[in-house]
Amino acid sequence: MAFSLSAAVVGAVLGSVVLAVALAYLARLPNAAGGLKLWALSFFVHALQLLVVAPDPLTYDPGILFVSESLNGLTAVLLLAGTWRFLGNRGRPAVFAALLATAVGWALTAAMLDLSFFWTTLPQYVFMAGVMLITAWAFWSRRAEQRDNFTYIAVLFVAWAAHTLGYPFLGRDPELAPMGFLIAQGLTMAIAVGFIVLVQRRQAKDLAAAREAAVEAERVAAGREDHIRAVLNTVADGIVTVGADGRVSDFNAEAERIFGMHAVTVVGGPAAHVLPAEDHEAHPEGGLIVEASTGLGEDGRAVRATRTQARRGDGGLMTIDLRVACMRDAQGLHHVAVVRDISEALVTEHLDDLLQRLDQQAFRGASLDQVAGMAAERMAEVSNLPLVWIGTKELDGTVSLRGTAGERAPEVSFEGEIRWDAAMPEFCPAAEAVRLGETQQVTISTLVGPPGPCVRAIKGLGLDGVTAVPLHAQNEVVGVIVLAGDPAHLSRPDTARIARAGGRLGSAFQIVRDQERLRLQGTAMAAAANAIFITDLNGSIEWVNDAFTRLSGYDRKDVLGKTPAVLKSGVQSPDTYATLWRTVKSGRVWRGEMVERRKDATLYTVDQTVAPITDEHGKITHFVAIHEDVTERKRAEERIRYLANYDTLTRLPNRVLFRDRLHQAVSHARRMQKALAVMFVDLDRFSRINDTLGHAAGDQLLSTMAERIQLVAEDADTVARIGGDEFAVIQSDLPNAEAAAVLAKKVVDAVGTTVDMDGHEIHLGANVGIAIFPQDGEDPDHLIKNADMAMYRAIRSETASYYFFSSEMNAEAQVRLGIEGDLRRAVERDELTLFYQPQISVATGRVIGVEALLRWQHPEQGMVSPARFIPVAEDSGLILPIGEWVMSEAMRQSRAWLDDGLPPITMAINISAVQFRQDGIIDRVKALIAEHQVDPTAIEMELTESMLMQDARQAIELLTDLSDLGIQLAIDDFGTGYSSLSYLKQFPVDKLKVDQSFVRHITTDANDAVIARATINLGHSLGLRVVAEGVEDLETYTYLRAENCDVAQGYYFGRPMPADQIADLLRREAAGESLVPEETIGTAAGA
Template identity: 40%
Template sequence: MTPEGKSFRDKPAWKLILVLTLTALLTWLYFRSADVVPGSHVNYTRKLRELQLFDEQLNSGVVASFAGLIENYDSQRFYLAQIDKTLLELRNIPRWVEPTDRKTIANALIKLGDIHQQKALNVDRFQRIHAVVRNSSLYLPIAADASLAQLSPTEQRDFKDFVRRLISYTLTRQKNTQEHQYLTEQIKTLTLRHNTQPLATALQHAEIVLNSTPKALKLVNSITRSDSMAQLEDASQLYLATYRKALTEATYYQTLLYALSLLLVGYALYALFRIGRDRRSLIIAHLDLENRFQAQRRAEEELRLYATMFTNASEGMTITDATTKIIAVNPAFCQITGYSKEEVIGKTPRILNSGRQNDVFYQNMWNTLNSQGQWKGEIWNARKDGSIFPEWLSITAITDQNHLPSHYLGVFTDITERKQSEARIHHLAHHDALTGLPNRLLLSERIQHGIQTSPSSHLKTAVIFIDLDRFKNINDTLGHSVGDDLLIQVAHRGLSVLRETDTFSRQGGDEFVAVLTGLSSRQEAGRICDELLNTLCQPYLLAGHELTVSGSAGIAVYPEDGDNATELLRKADLAMYRAKEIGRNTFCYFSAEISTTSIGELLLENDLFTALERGELLLHYQAKVDSRTGELVGAEALMRWNHKTHGLISPQIFIPLAEESGLINAMGEWAIRTVCAQLRSWIDEGLQVLPIAVNISAHQFVQQALPQLLADILAEFAIPTQLIELELTESMLMGNASHAASTLHQLKDMGIEVSIDDFGTGYSSLSYLHQFPVHALKIDRSFISQINENSEPIRLASAIIAMAHELGLQVIAEGVETEVQARYLVEHGCDISQGFLYSKPLPAADFAKQLKLG
């Protein structure tokens, strides 16, 4: 070997040429050995079998049609189409077949196609002839029956024998020349002998059946004995021989390929190490790529979640894992709390804890969440800047496939504005709108608080009832605005005299009440009352006039004169009237002698016991109208007492007596029954009746049988439930919230709507109010009376309307007396109005006239 040759073999170019040569040789051997594709062979063989099956099914279909087993030729047309389709597909001979063999197989397929073409023509002829035979076979018995009536008994017997032999001949499907000749002669003889239409028709069908049946049979034999099966078998054998030849050649080339592959094993073993090393690197890269892909997929899912649920939501949303660590918040959360997303992710919602709720609160919350899967309620949280805000929070547990909590979803709304509105309504409901002093409701709480904080052993609580003397004269002569100014100045003077621990309240009109707590003696209450009256009687500057107004006062002291607010107020009121009797501008302590003045009240209460029996109670109906249109939409039933001596007595007088005496339940049932009876009377008269509202007392509402009582009375008079409405006060509902909710739900299920009467004078707690299924709020007349031309732009009435509509409730305004009030209510969206502006309470007969006009 020359140094030049050795040098040549050592060059990288030689290795490259060798690798390329081996690669080309391997490629050529591979393709030569891979020419016979098993899949194409299996597919082509399947097509040949399918063609054979379709041909057999075609033959069976023709025979079945001839035998009358199949009434249509759909299957024959289907198999002819499948044969044509399969023959077309068989022309795509696999590419590994040699050209000469390909041509031989193609010629065989062409010949097979010609045979099938001829067979298809025979099938078509068969179908046409067989259709004619089948129709004639069907109509022959019908025409034969029609012909029998025209034949003599002997001829009928001969004709029946002819028909039976004809049908027997056609059913045998065999060629019988003698029978065929006999039947032909019979047709000719019958045709010459009888020329009537029914018999001629029958003989025509008989001739068609006799002559066409052999033709159809001949075509059936031609179709079923076609050379298609033999030709298909020849084509199949040609293809299989070609396949075995190609398979032998492929095996030869595979052997060469295997031998050459052994030469590369050594190099492959050498390369395995490097491949393994590269493979490990590739696995590491693949894992890294997989992690990146998973992270990207999670990010995309998270983005979609945020886009649909978080980004545009006005409520704050928080998603935590099973350990309550925050994993996602929405922009509204950040806006409300002041925290950024990064500051809260990974932390727990305790970051918002304000300290306003104790551990028991949170323990109860989690107990409910774990047992029911959901919790909702009001909670106070802290923003990032430390400010505390109220929110309405709803937490839902999201469970996995094992029904275990995997995440928690918290949705909350900042209810600061709502709480402020509630506080404003609460203040307005508990304070006099004109003077800002506590009203009757708050006064009772202050008196009760004073009683509880003043042990009877050494400290006392005094109630001073003050009424301005001749205040009505100022209103009548100088006007209500001057009277209002006087009341405001009286309030300021009263506050200037009393201590910070005392309470000065306006009861309404010109009546004021002072509550003094922590007194050491009754005399101390008298001293403060005397100072208070002296201050009140100092001159006032009113409308350019210097006027002096005095006051009369009565004092009742706990514990000597009573142990509750109602009793102390009543006795202080009695003492005040005694002060007026003895000369005004003075005060009196309550005494036993003063209590005798209430004997008339006792006598009135005694008369009330027999008022129902004597028929002295009656109902008046005050119209309710649509605030915008003035259209009559209903009425409220108002109870009146027509006393035998005193005439009509206001319900403000006898209703408290009824409640104290226990008569209120019987009177309430009487009111419901009377309204239902009146509705039935109006319905019977043909009037278009409207819903009537009935006031329900607290005593009657707490009865468990109220829903049943209503159901019984409505059923007794056959009154639809939608014609009866109930009016309840806030205080009545909140006295026993759970019982109230249960009763209201029963009434709602019955279809009876409930309104809250005198709204704004009770609890006015919307956080509890929205839990009751009520229909409407009724604004108390004391708030409507504040609406006049000079009223401030923000009033309690408009606030109640807005809050009611926010809760999805209707608003009814009572005590509407002026056009200014009506216009204001319409402008602020009040739904229904009631008052003297529209109608006074009317007896039933007078209200019926309104129904007729409506």
């Protein structure tokens, strides 16, 4: 028979359809493997491809080739996709769609370009071979699952891929093409059969696994009943199952516990033995469970609940909640009962109600006896005991009877004390319970030994059982509750529950006792010595005690509803109050010291404690503040601190405070990278004063020297007395060594000025040693040691009165002071100005003159003290132009005030020693008077006593010339320089100015008062007017008025001020305003 290619194609179509149908059938079976539908579809597509080429299998028609090759590509892709699903791999549809698009795309391209058979099929079959190889790899990689089958399929796909690659070359040969077609179809059929075998074997494997699962399920089901029973035995409720015959079929562990019966004795027996029915005849076997389930549905959804009394196995009664349902299963109808013993809950409920009532009574102010009596009555009611009594533990070691209840309570009577503080010779369970903190349960008839008071009383009532339960509160025993009755009754569980409630009762009694204590505390707080007040959360004051009103001066009505801000003094910073509130609002206690203000505006110091008050939930509701007045204690502490840190004679810091301040100064200098100077000052020849004039004179001299050093060292940080005749100075923020030299020279000059002591002219010298930080020491100890060493070098030196620790600094200190350059520029730039201090007539209290005082407004350093630049000006010669400017400006201002219509007053001008000795001083003064057109009698020139005594004869001549011009003359700082009355009477002066060092303390220092009085009398005796400097208070002014002093000047009347303020002062005075009290003026006038 001749070979027919068309017949072979038809046969291949039929074979492909049959295999596709077989695969589709397998895909519809239960638990079919994935991918079978895709395989079935691939063979249907393959059959369709064969039908397309069936008329002419070797056709080269482009259209037919396009459809045929597209279907071939789809077949390959479906086979790969089915394999991917079958093997359980997760494929992306987009990838397979891309592969199909590639195959169809090339077929379409070839058809449109009308390519040859070779070029049309070659890319297409390379693509198909690649897909087949991927499929083969997929099976090969999973061959461990079904080694023979997967290997077989993989080999077939490799063979098919190899055959496919040869088709573009052999398909055009009429002789080889049929054979190639048959091989291809054979491979296709073999792969399909292989697929079917794979599926069958997998299904067989799945069936075996299903059998194993069924066996396992049977095993699990076999143990499920045991598991369910174990679970039921863990349920917190009792479960009783009753069959249709009324007999118990299940009785779990909790049911055993509730009823006190064992399951083996209950299961199989009538349910009525556990819970009898009310209608016993209607339900003789099933009892209450069957009776309660009558009429319920049999699906277990409907439940009937009831509360009833049940009896335990020991005959005791209990209250239960019973929930019953009906349920039908393969074994028939079951009645399921869930039982819960609520006896303890009922007792607890009664106790809760009791405790609520106790709380209400406590907060209403009921006494402990009332509350204990109510508690005993309710306990007797709950327990059905004939006697309940309650006692409280007292601090004196006894137990006090507080309340009794029960039907036998009226008959009870105790003889003798019940003591808990020591073992009693007679047994008393109440005392033992309190002493040991443990429950005591006894049977009286079995006691050995003499009975105690409570046992005798109970035994007298015919009762034999006693249970004494300690009442606890906050881990302490506060009392005892005694239950008396039949021993069997006392051993019941509900009685035990009542006993266990002793802790809660104890807390309730403690609350009552605490309420009593609070009432006592309230009374005590009201009577407390410390001030106490309570505020709400917003700080509004709600309560204050009597001490608060006494301390603050405020009545209750003044502060209630207000905040503690009414006490603010302004001394504390806002940060202090912010910290206080932040602390107490966080639940912590704040303690600190506060300065408060009374209602009369006086200040007082308190140690303050502020604490939050919380409720039972820990929430803050109020704040309580306690103020302890420590004003006097603070004063005492300040006095002690002063004595520990200050020299009582000179009132200067002592060595202890000096070292402390030096430590601080060094730390500051190191941190700010600045220098500081430490000076040690030794008083030369002081020991001879002590030896000749006595220690009292020595003490007076030391005080004077201390004042002088402090005065000239006013810009220094600290001036201290560190030994008998030794002082020390700390000069911080030192710009250069010259500044230390300036201060040292001032100290030397101040000490060297003559002191008059009871007619004795005292001349002392000073030796100053200087050490500079950090050059001469980087710590206080080295600075002190080096300054001391430098001081002794100064003592030994014959030329220098002050000495720097290092020779380099000593040389540097002699260099012209840097301030000289600034001062020269100050003169050029008009940085100098004059301030004026009023001078007051003591008799009238009116301004009669002013003293012109030079000030330097430095552009960088601000206002510079004259003490700093006047010595520089004198040494450098700048004092001459500066002094002339001062005279000119003072006269100009005097003229200006007159031109403004102000009353004429005296203008006092200080003249320096250099000016006074300057040639032509008289002519220059004349010229200035003429220039400014001032009355020379309104000009007063002040010269120091020491300046005049340097050359007394020349001074007399110059003073005479100035006096002839009409200028008034005054000796400034009288009493601080050389004192020579013979020259004084020759000086043509008009006034003596008493130095402020004698005036400032005339009301407190008798010596100063004597000096001031003597100076006033001396001046008046010589026909001079006397001016007192340094008047700083009314007492000093009053004293001077009484001593007939003429003129007063000082801070009491006004500090040095600009010219415009003087003008305002004169205008106010003209309008009738006075700088001193009118009654003082009147008294002065009367005097």
